Amino acid sequence: MKVLKLDHVGIAVEKIDASLPVWEGLMGIPLNGTEEVVEQKVRTAFLPIGDSEIELLESTDPEGPIGKFLAARGQGVQHLAFRVDDIDAALAELKAKGVRLIDETPRYGAGGARIAFLHPKATGGVLIELCERKPQTQTGGARER
Secondary structure: EEEEEEEEEEEEEEHOOOOOOOOHOOOOOOOOOOOEEHHHOOEEEEEEOEEEEEEEEEEOOOHHOOOHHHHHOOOEEEEEEEHHHHHHHHHHHHHHOOEEOOOOOOOOOHOOOEEEEEOHHOOOOOOEEEEEHHHOOOOOOOOOO
Protein backbone atom coordinates (compact mmCIF):
# COMPACT_ATOMS: atom_id res chain seq x y z
CA MET A 1 0.00 0.00 0.00
CA LYS A 2 1.32 3.42 -0.89
CA VAL A 3 0.04 6.30 1.26
CA LEU A 4 0.47 9.50 -0.74
CA LYS A 5 -0.45 12.08 1.90
CA LEU A 6 -2.84 13.12 4.64
CA ASP A 7 -5.88 13.94 2.50
CA HIS A 8 -8.08 15.51 5.16
CA VAL A 9 -9.10 15.62 8.80
CA GLY A 10 -12.81 14.97 9.35
CA ILE A 11 -14.41 17.01 12.13
CA ALA A 12 -17.96 16.29 13.29
CA VAL A 13 -19.94 19.48 13.96
CA GLU A 14 -23.50 20.21 14.99
CA LYS A 15 -23.90 22.81 12.22
CA ILE A 16 -21.45 23.70 9.47
CA ASP A 17 -22.65 27.31 9.32
CA ALA A 18 -22.04 27.77 13.05
CA SER A 19 -18.52 26.31 12.71
CA LEU A 20 -17.36 28.39 9.75
CA PRO A 21 -16.52 31.50 11.81
CA VAL A 22 -13.77 29.49 13.51
CA TRP A 23 -12.29 28.09 10.31
CA GLU A 24 -12.86 30.98 7.89
CA GLY A 25 -12.84 33.90 10.34
CA LEU A 26 -10.41 32.97 13.09
CA MET A 27 -8.10 30.66 11.10
CA GLY A 28 -8.48 32.39 7.70
CA ILE A 29 -9.11 29.12 5.83
CA PRO A 30 -11.51 29.67 2.90
CA LEU A 31 -14.50 27.41 2.34
CA ASN A 32 -14.29 25.42 -0.89
CA GLY A 33 -18.02 24.62 -0.86
CA THR A 34 -20.43 22.12 0.61
CA GLU A 35 -21.87 18.84 -0.56
CA GLU A 36 -24.50 16.44 0.73
CA VAL A 37 -23.61 12.76 0.64
CA VAL A 38 -27.07 11.20 0.91
CA GLU A 39 -25.82 7.62 1.30
CA GLN A 40 -23.76 8.60 4.36
CA LYS A 41 -26.46 10.88 5.81
CA VAL A 42 -24.05 13.79 6.01
CA ARG A 43 -23.44 17.29 4.68
CA THR A 44 -19.78 18.15 4.20
CA ALA A 45 -17.76 21.33 3.86
CA PHE A 46 -14.15 21.31 2.73
CA LEU A 47 -11.62 23.95 3.68
CA PRO A 48 -8.28 23.49 1.85
CA ILE A 49 -4.96 23.96 3.61
CA GLY A 50 -2.05 23.44 1.24
CA ASP A 51 -2.22 19.86 -0.02
CA SER A 52 -4.75 18.77 2.64
CA GLU A 53 -8.19 19.82 3.80
CA ILE A 54 -10.38 20.16 6.84
CA GLU A 55 -13.69 18.36 6.27
CA LEU A 56 -16.57 19.55 8.44
CA LEU A 57 -19.24 16.86 8.83
CA GLU A 58 -22.83 17.77 9.71
CA SER A 59 -25.32 14.95 10.20
CA THR A 60 -28.50 14.98 8.14
CA ASP A 61 -29.96 12.09 10.18
CA PRO A 62 -29.43 11.32 13.88
CA GLU A 63 -29.21 7.61 12.98
CA GLY A 64 -26.37 8.18 10.50
CA PRO A 65 -22.72 7.69 11.46
CA ILE A 66 -22.07 11.36 12.21
CA GLY A 67 -25.34 11.71 14.11
CA LYS A 68 -24.36 8.75 16.28
CA PHE A 69 -20.82 10.10 16.73
CA LEU A 70 -22.14 13.49 17.87
CA ALA A 71 -24.61 11.89 20.28
CA ALA A 72 -21.88 9.74 21.85
CA ARG A 73 -18.88 12.08 21.80
CA GLY A 74 -19.97 15.58 20.82
CA GLN A 75 -18.18 17.78 18.32
CA GLY A 76 -14.57 17.04 17.46
CA VAL A 77 -12.15 15.12 15.27
CA GLN A 78 -13.98 12.11 13.82
CA HIS A 79 -11.43 10.63 11.41
CA LEU A 80 -8.12 10.99 9.60
CA ALA A 81 -8.16 10.35 5.84
CA PHE A 82 -5.10 9.16 3.96
CA ARG A 83 -4.84 9.37 0.17
CA VAL A 84 -3.72 6.09 -1.39
CA ASP A 85 -2.76 5.41 -4.98
CA ASP A 86 -4.89 2.22 -5.32
CA ILE A 87 -7.63 1.72 -2.75
CA ASP A 88 -8.54 -1.77 -3.99
CA ALA A 89 -4.96 -2.97 -3.58
CA ALA A 90 -4.69 -1.24 -0.19
CA LEU A 91 -7.81 -2.97 1.11
CA ALA A 92 -6.64 -6.35 -0.21
CA GLU A 93 -3.27 -5.89 1.49
CA LEU A 94 -4.81 -4.84 4.80
CA LYS A 95 -7.32 -7.69 4.70
CA ALA A 96 -4.49 -10.18 4.01
CA LYS A 97 -2.71 -8.80 7.09
CA GLY A 98 -5.82 -9.47 9.17
CA VAL A 99 -6.68 -5.80 9.71
CA ARG A 100 -10.31 -5.32 10.74
CA LEU A 101 -12.10 -3.25 8.09
CA ILE A 102 -15.40 -1.40 8.22
CA ASP A 103 -15.51 -1.39 4.41
CA GLU A 104 -14.12 -4.39 2.53
CA THR A 105 -14.93 -2.70 -0.78
CA PRO A 106 -14.71 1.02 -1.56
CA ARG A 107 -17.76 3.26 -1.67
CA TYR A 108 -18.19 6.79 -2.96
CA GLY A 109 -17.72 9.76 -0.67
CA ALA A 110 -17.71 13.53 -1.05
CA GLY A 111 -16.17 14.95 -4.20
CA GLY A 112 -16.44 11.62 -6.01
CA ALA A 113 -13.61 10.03 -4.01
CA ARG A 114 -13.56 6.27 -3.52
CA ILE A 115 -13.31 5.69 0.22
CA ALA A 116 -13.13 2.92 2.80
CA PHE A 117 -12.78 2.95 6.57
CA LEU A 118 -10.58 0.85 8.83
CA HIS A 119 -12.07 -0.18 12.17
CA PRO A 120 -10.74 1.92 15.07
CA LYS A 121 -10.14 -1.27 17.09
CA ALA A 122 -7.45 -2.14 14.53
CA THR A 123 -5.81 1.29 14.56
CA GLY A 124 -5.36 2.21 18.21
CA GLY A 125 -8.75 3.88 18.54
CA VAL A 126 -8.39 6.19 15.52
CA LEU A 127 -10.96 5.98 12.73
CA ILE A 128 -8.93 5.93 9.52
CA GLU A 129 -10.35 6.57 6.07
CA LEU A 130 -8.50 5.56 2.93
CA CYS A 131 -9.35 7.63 -0.09
CA GLU A 132 -8.52 7.45 -3.75
CA ARG A 133 -9.19 10.42 -5.99
CA LYS A 134 -9.06 10.65 -9.75
CA PRO A 135 -7.08 13.60 -11.20
CA GLN A 136 -10.20 15.77 -11.62
CA THR A 137 -11.01 15.34 -7.89
CA GLN A 138 -7.55 15.98 -6.45
CA THR A 139 -8.90 18.73 -4.18
CA GLY A 140 -12.30 17.24 -3.63
CA GLY A 141 -14.02 17.91 -6.93
CA ALA A 142 -17.02 20.10 -7.66
CA ARG A 143 -19.02 21.26 -4.69
CA GLU A 144 -21.84 23.67 -3.97
CA ARG A 145 -20.92 26.99 -2.45
